[in-house]
Amino acid sequence: MPPALRARVLAMVTRLIGVLLVPIALCRAPGRARFVACQWALGLRFPAEDLRGLATEALAAFTHARAEAFWRDGQLIGLTSGYRDATEQARMFAAEVRRTGSVAAARRRVLPPRESGHVRGIAVDVRPREGARWLERHGGRYGLYRVYDNEWWHFEYRVVEPVRLPHPAAAAGPPRAVPPCAAPPTGGAGGPRAMSRSRRTAS
Ligand SMILES: [Zn+2]
Numbered sequence: 208m209p210p211a212l213r214a215r216v217l218a219m220v221t222r223l224i225g226v227l228l229v230p231i232a233l234c235r236a237p238g239r240a241r242f243v244a245c246q247w248a249l250g251l252r253f254p255a256e257d258l259r260g261l262a263t264e265a266l267a268a269f270t271h272a273r274a275e276a277f278w279r280d281g282q283l284i285g286l287t288s289g290y291r292d293a294t295e296q297a298r299m300f301a302a303e304v305r306r307t308g309s310v311a312a313a314r315r316r317v318l319p320p321r322e323s324g325h326v327r328g329i330a331v332d333v334r335p336r337e338g339a340r341w342l343e344r345h346g347g348r349y350g351l352y353r354v355y356d357n358e359w360w361h362f363e364y365r366v367v368e369p370v371r372l373p374h375p376a377a378a379a380g381p382p383r384a385v386p387p388c389a390a391p392p393t394g395g396a397g398g399p400r401a402m403s404r405s406r407r408t409a410s
Pocket residue numbers: 325330331332360361362407408409410
């Protein structure tokens with residue numbers, strides 16, 4: 208089955224499951240049945256997603272936004288990557304420095320732990336692309352904003368709408384020392400344009 212058709216069929220099945228789960232959710236969480244049923248259905252559609260560790264406000268914003276997407280517009284939104292601990296973020300940053308050959312180039316895709324919204328629990332990487340489009344259009348009502356031009360999947364919970372930046376490195380981060388082992392900045396000579404799935408979940 209072509210991927211696009213497969214995605215459409217899966218989305219239809221997920222919506223149907225959501226509807227079927229409403230009566231059960233009604234027993235478990237009266238008053239929030241549709242919200243709960245939708246999270247269950249999305250959990251089945253995106254079994255690898257892990258919402259643990261997100262800041263309370265970010266978690267509430269994300270789950271309520273995707274419930275609206277699900278019930279009002281039939282749009283599914285799954286979480287690719289949410290909270291990361293500092294060790295994991297540092298490992299990803301180091302891997303990106305190795306891949307690109309410079310700290311400056313790495314920072315266009317992955318931020319060090321001190322600057323990453325993922326480590327603070329306020330960043331969510333979402334899928335599929337249509338879900339990200341929905342969130343870009345409507346997420347502001349929940350305080351969820353796309354913050355980088357080069358990462359369609361990356362959203363952050365903010366109290367005030369942020370100015371969208373071209374890429375993570377464009378943010379004025381805290382002063383940092385460049386590790387002595389790092390190669391000098393290459394001025395954006397960057398890596399390949401095509402991104403692997405793991406690299407999509409970067410900043
Ligand atoms: Zn991200």
